[in-house]
Amino acid sequence: MIIVMKRYEAKDKVEQIIEKLKKAGMQPVPLFGVERTVIAVIGDERILDIQQLASMDGVEKVMPVLKPYKFVSRESHPENSIIDVAGVRIGGKKAIVMAGPCSVEDEQQIVETANSVKEAGASILRGGAFKPRTGPYDFQGLKEEGLKLLAKARDATGLPVVTEVMQPKYITMVAKYADMLQVGARNMQNYDLLRDLGRCKKPVLLKRGMSSTYKELLLAAEYIVANGNPNVVLCERGIRTFVAETRNTLDLNMVPLVKELSHLPIIVDPSHGTGIRSLVGSMAKAGIAAGADGLMVEVHPRPDKAKSDADQTISLAHFKTLMQELRAVTQAVGREL
């Protein structure tokens, strides 16, 4: 950690801080420059309260040197992690596609979709039973009934199932039916939920919050891992920017950069990342080319009648074509689909 003092600060202020750091077991090294004094701190700064130091008299700013997360950091675990979801391995050579409707609506819809996406090459079935909706008058999902239908579709196809869990009290129920639990973007910083998912051992799909930095995403993952569950897959699903022409701005820079910082697998959601059906295919390909370990795509037998996210959902036929196109891109970057 580096502590920059305000210009021309009296020596006693520097000494107070040095005193405080020594008491905390650190080894402070003051460096007296022409304009400013800087205190370099040797030791594991993560045990210090940066804000307290920053608010001390005479301090201009505090610059941490170490990263605030440990378990999810690539420094602590240089190899890529591979997460096993009921036999499907995410993070290895094979890129994994999760596909299915935004909301589970009825048995016919979900089973038809499951059969079709499986045939096209998808490895995991997605579908929402509990739906976080911006408006209180929107369709909120079939809840446990929806989970049962997802389980039926899994039985019919063998595809593992991923679905969202919205609060701690439903973790047990959702884990009974699903193979992977999804944390939605709006819940990425719901720390009680993250902590309880850490105690559950099922794999977790952690979607990036719509205004989260990479550091915050990795700290959210750290909550889960530090509480006992190392099976976390990250998901880039678009961030909120000034661009109003798309629902979100898909931030693919995140893929190669977070892969440098962390060993966790990362998938890309081009459906939420664009919000526009005609862009889903291009951005799915771009996600794979950027190095993602997989994709999550919203697919529906009759997109025009979907009860949620209709305008970013593609049809079964469209998905089939997309999978063929993706195969070529996947190979071009040295992987398989």
Next chain:
Amino acid sequence: MIIVMKRYEAKDKVEQIIEKLKKAGMQPVPLFGVERTVIAVIGDERILDIQQLASMDGVEKVMPVLKPYKFVSRESHPENSIIDVAGVRIGGKKAIVMAGPCSVEDEQQIVETANSVKEAGASILRGGAFKPRTGPYDFQGLKEEGLKLLAKARDATGLPVVTEVMQPKYITMVAKYADMLQVGARNMQNYDLLRDLGRCKKPVLLKRGMSSTYKELLLAAEYIVANGNPNVVLCERGIRTFVAETRNTLDLNMVPLVKELSHLPIIVDPSHGTGIRSLVGSMAKAGIAAGADGLMVEVHPRPDKAKSDADQTISLAHFKTLMQELRAVTQAVGREL
């Protein structure tokens, strides 16, 4: 609702949409322009699924005319709402100041703060018992022990207490001790929490999410009100932008504009809105001048030792001076403190 068709769309696509609208009980009026056909829809469009319509063949875009919220809209309730928090009225002529530490730390800290801020003119005591923290290794609050200390500080001073509730299962516990329940920025779209707070009757302080539009904030409030609890106070606490020099960007435009759209009171949090102690006073005054019904300010007897948010917390003496300065600004805009 206005439906804009793609350029030169065949008449049968227009008719399909007109058919669908009629079935839903609407009165569609097609207008054939030179380049495009537009369908104006008369009727309460809120019962339609905009995304489904937008995803129909031939449709370029759908533009809603009505607002998606009802109860919180000023159109449905032209007078300002006044929310009563254990006798303190928010939304009337008097601007209300809520003050206290970020986290409750011990009895001495919270009672000393309560006495001091009361003397300086604050009307409500704030203090965090459950703390949402970005990092899993940060101090997470005293939990129920903290609630008890808040209740003690209330008994000692008579100040009503506001504190955050982080998930549905704690609502009953927090409501036992607190006079007003706070929804933090990270939870503004935690819909289960909002719904259950609607069933509880205690006043709710709803903080704006850090990437929420005004519409989303009002829809979050609508969740609470539509579920039975009209006692909602909104809070502007800064949004996330590209500006890295401050913790958040305090969006004071929100105050006068949301006051046009809604009858709910609005307060401003200059502590989170800046993240920098030396800016709190200026932005508190700016908030009042912009028309806010009150403020929420982080105050601590020894800011340098605060266990959270140290660098945006002001001292008891600083708060006292600020209240004097605020008095003049409040009067200048025709209100009182």
Next chain:
Amino acid sequence: MIIVMKRYEAKDKVEQIIEKLKKAGMQPVPLFGVERTVIAVIGDERILDIQQLASMDGVEKVMPVLKPYKFVSRESHPENSIIDVAGVRIGGKKAIVMAGPCSVEDEQQIVETANSVKEAGASILRGGAFKPRTGPYDFQGLKEEGLKLLAKARDATGLPVVTEVMQPKYITMVAKYADMLQVGARNMQNYDLLRDLGRCKKPVLLKRGMSSTYKELLLAAEYIVANGNPNVVLCERGIRTFVAETRNTLDLNMVPLVKELSHLPIIVDPSHGTGIRSLVGSMAKAGIAAGADGLMVEVHPRPDKAKSDADQTISLAHFKTLMQELRAVTQAVGREL
């Protein structure tokens, strides 16, 4: 155009607006709904002043139906445009790579780079002679001397040259040496520059401003085309968002969406779009997979010694490898390199 009146507005206000619209040659159709009156306007709304209408008494909002640009719109020109830069065709089946240093530094540097990128498969040489720099104490470019060196490198290799022009008075000078004139992101809304580039006939590379919407980018292109120069290539180079871990957020959604809206070619700049050398390759591939017509990449013989943008510049060897990898991705999306 659709004009939404405020709730329960008196009929005479509606009539005033109808009167005004008729005088302007429009055909207004008032639609009286339950809560609101809406006026649909038939005719070419682009001749109306939307802000004036929006500011009239009784108007809540004005929603345009037509797009504000014409020449660059795909509606007016359904086929892809192909722009010829001294024999290199941008916008066709072949994806075009522009490569070279951020700044031209000396003859050896630019000629060595030109030879090497040509051999690796680049089609156009880039290099800055006039450099817009955030700080007044940074290296500002070699100016005309740099242009002469670029011309030498073209003579040595046959590669056409693209370089930035920063203000109208230098257009003639830059056009004397360069084959394509670049408008930098900071100048995307320098309307005098755009207008004068419209009068010049050399192809223009128009970089998106760092906080520009797609509409603003297309309007900037419209300035050039409407003034007589149809040879415009657009460039996505990253936008400014809250993400501080990368220099910019590369917005690849822009590629497929702007291709729907416009017939102009689009290239992607992964160097500025990331600001980080190790991400350039991944995002170059992602750009091609998203459908870009080409790339612009910063390359330098000794990146560590580059006088500007050192940390996003790749070496000649790195570029060579990247071109091989790009070849596979280009083919996977049905194009060639």
Next chain:
Amino acid sequence: MIIVMKRYEAKDKVEQIIEKLKKAGMQPVPLFGVERTVIAVIGDERILDIQQLASMDGVEKVMPVLKPYKFVSRESHPENSIIDVAGVRIGGKKAIVMAGPCSVEDEQQIVETANSVKEAGASILRGGAFKPRTGPYDFQGLKEEGLKLLAKARDATGLPVVTEVMQPKYITMVAKYADMLQVGARNMQNYDLLRDLGRCKKPVLLKRGMSSTYKELLLAAEYIVANGNPNVVLCERGIRTFVAETRNTLDLNMVPLVKELSHLPIIVDPSHGTGIRSLVGSMAKAGIAAGADGLMVEVHPRPDKAKSDADQTISLAHFKTLMQELRAVTQAVGREL
């Protein structure tokens, strides 16, 4: 400057960097921590190329300690600067209001406005003669004819005149008529313009770019001052964020923070900062309460007929009322109007 090395970097890489720093006349101090080596650099780091260092082998990141600007920094000039605009002093106890139409349209309009705003208490007349417009088909201003009308309005009222200059070649012409030259938000990083304004001695009103950080704004001011013109007034006019309900997000945090960093005066433009007529008054008051040295307000005799910015322009009567309200707020913060 602090250089953080990658984890477990070999000693020879550290030595290479130390060597390079010594050659540049710096005094490097390596600190060997448990996980990482950090090199603290004593000396004026502003002569080093941060990007070059950051791109060297083994370096993780470079953290500058000193600010990149000198002349505009409060450290180099602790007292507030007071800028004299033809006798009107900006930056002192008196808050200064600049008012007038977005565009100069005709003699009657500008003279009527000038008389009225002067009577209401404005100190400087604003009006656009050269207009940067997003669309090529919008009204672009009366150009020199508009400048002449501004000069007439000054002669009629004695109010100094501020107007925008859009490119270097017009500086001489605009300076002939105007008392203060405005750099628009879109030109804040037009470095040729800034440099030439530095050589001109007329006071400059520098508007913040819509996606500029505080550092970039101060560096833009540094360009002007470093080239010889110390008479710069900064202007907060709103930034671009995800909030679509207002034209811009007025970032009032900027006022108290940039006042800490710099000695230059700062004014606030609530017209562009909101884009909505009914919000201008509230945000003007908020700007003054935040500590601004003045305001810039768009005023027009008939706002509904204004040729540009109609929906954010207030009427002469509205301006008169606003000035009365502002008087109270100005006094409440210890200043005068």
